[in-house]
Amino acid sequence: MTEIELMGKKAKSAAVVLATARNMKNTALNAIADILIDNTDEILSENAIDLAGAKAADISDAFIDRLTLTRNSIAAMAEGVRKVATLDDPIEKVISGATLPNGLEIKKVRVPLGVIGIIYESRPNVTADAAALCLKAGNAIILRGGKESVRSNKCIANLMRKAVKSVGLPEDSIQFISDTSRESATELMRLKALDVLIPRGGAGLINSVVENARVPIIQTGVGNCHIYVDKTCDMEMAVDIVNNAKTSKPSVCNALETLLVHKDIAPVFLPKLKERLDRKNVEIRGCDITRAILGDSVVPATEEDWSTEFLDYILAVRVVPSFNVALEHIATYSSGHSEAIITDSYENAKKFTLNVDSAAVYVNASTRFTDGGEFGLGAEVGISTQKLHARGPMGINDLTSTKFIIYGTGQVR
Amino acid sequence: MTEIELMGKKAKSAAVVLATARNMKNTALNAIADILIDNTDEILSENAIDLAGAKAADISDAFIDRLTLTRNSIAAMAEGVRKVATLDDPIEKVISGATLPNGLEIKKVRVPLGVIGIIYESRPNVTADAAALCLKAGNAIILRGGKESVRSNKCIANLMRKAVKSVGLPEDSIQFISDTSRESATELMRLKALDVLIPRGGAGLINSVVENARVPIIQTGVGNCHIYVDKTCDMEMAVDIVNNAKTSKPSVCNALETLLVHKDIAPVFLPKLKERLDRKNVEIRGCDITRAILGDSVVPATEEDWSTEFLDYILAVRVVPSFNVALEHIATYSSGHSEAIITDSYENAKKFTLNVDSAAVYVNASTRFTDGGEFGLGAEVGISTQKLHARGPMGINDLTSTKFIIYGTGQVR
16 A cells, blocks of 8 residues: 555545534634644744745746745634634535435435545645635545645644644544655545545646546636627726736736727727736737737737636737627637626626626626635635536535435335 | 547537527427337337347347337337426526625526536437436537447437427537447547536446546446344344345346345344345355355355445345444445445434445435435436535436626726
8 A cells, every 4th residue: 555545545534533523623623723823933934945945946936925924824824724613514414305205204415525635736825725624524635735835835734633633533634745746646636535636726737637637526726717898888997897807916817818809899998908907017919900909019919828828917808890709709718717798788798697608707897706705605625617516616515525314114116 | 620529519519509598498308209209110120220239249138128128118218308308497597696795796506517428338218318318407418328229329319319400409419429439438538528427337337437537527326235234123124125125126226235234133134034035046145154144055255245236136245243343344345325224223323324425325225215216306317426516316406517697887806
């Protein structure tokens, strides 16, 4: 048995205990929050070593930013864990039930998924966020983070294990894979003990998981998001929303990547928009008509740009001859995350929400709202871009399964 | 673009129409029922050719039985399709909703999964059953059946396509892959256009799909089901239930495979049970204690027997020293389908339903009830043995996904 197989076995045993741990899960979560606060200095010093390594490896500022922990971010992490403790416990809730004509009493109840694997990149806060939510839903968790944040992650995971153990739950409820080799990732993707594997990271990671996993997975987070600015709309509102969706936090999955503009409004709208985006130095990559309107300073958009999640101050812009062409463009290039229409047409608003096949479809609002917290789910473990099991921001219910329990008095069929 | 890729593309286009087809889906289903009845002779003559081929290939009686269509079974198939038409349409139902503090109106609505692949073995009735349920839930479907039933399947699929077209929906809502090579199966398992692939068949097929699929799948149907006969129980009831679960239809996934008996009751219970099972010539493969009680005519059970889904008149029997050992045995060997306890102990009944981690857990009833029809789901597309998305008998809601629709008035974040 390899080390990771052994972790799977231990996780399965821990999951049996967690499935009926009820209130003790909250006790454990509060103990986790306490231990993170009490050991802030240790976490920061491990994080400093990770940061030194990353800086020496000449890694991008955005990456360093995601990797960096502070006294405040650790406090926020602990607060997040406490908030998870206050969520309603979904486990053992009866979802439906009936007494059948033959007298069988049947009920469908919510149960934990069992063992959840999380494979993630450089954000150490995922370690605590994901573990807390999985634990609250009664699941054991096996974490594997990126190599740049391994010391921070391991430190946080070990503290959490101590906390869980201190309240009398199995420490193996939370396990962390320190081996950051490609082999350990592949092994986790094929670990039969996993009831689900959730990758959290960029398109490269997601694709690798889709290709290599032999366990059920939930694809998350790749967001090639679109906004369509319709022929009739409040142009100020459109500028505000596009600016917000593109520039408020370009590195996240719900940020805008491609803007589609109806040809009738484009000549007036695009110059207004450009003026606003110029303040943030957004690079526009435009179709021919966009360039005819905005001038040659606009980079020509390539076919590849329409499919690209820039995650940066770059916006692809296409002027479309009709609403239907906008729908077709979205159907062709969208990753199914979040799309918005800015319109004053009731008919088009209705058609857009009905026809656009994405996890979140907006009328007259920024795509940036696609988030578990914003949607009122309490906390999220990622944003699913697949249609199976969960779609859009995943809350605690999405970390559960169900089972049928049937009480009889000797019935046979 | 290969032929199967082209099917995927056509299915995606059809799915867009089906997503908002509403009542027309019922019109199509009734047209399908009509066309199946009207063309019974043609279906039977194609089925006769399949049967002749299978008989020449010296295939088992059970297999021939599954492959055989009759005037009655075609009528039942058509009736099943009509029944699906009467089910509530799950699509566009609002599951939850709220107006957020910032004024965003958010609702979560049920939408089709999109494109569903079904890969199945020799039962031609799956062609109509699966297509009807997928269509009702607004999904396009790509079917690939086994080579032994290819003429029957193709005939049924082509009739259904005609019917769907006749009411004005896209005929590519239902597509059938006539190529029964291993390559066509593998290609379907990797077809990006699929939102989900559902295999229906034996363990070999399921394992091949788990290994080869690169699209989301739902594992179905492998049932290594257990019954535990507790120390205190109604022994007559226990004999009835075990006999029913093993012998009423041994070839199906909810049939009993391994019986666990508490040591205190075994010496009296096992001889009574054997007497009943002998009437159906059930082969018992027993542990040492079972053989000590029932005699050497009982075949010794091997380690492999505990993991085997016999699907035949064979029963593995183990005498256990305690309730907890029974729970451990089930945790080790069960495929997570259906398990039952026969007991008069309230405490053990409660503990069994809480601790056994299977899709359906019974007290004092036969495992044979695990079925969409029996559970009141109207119709089923298989029985999921995984925990993601759906677990146990899958009804029409399990063929859907959700999306968030958000109405704003210019909100930015």
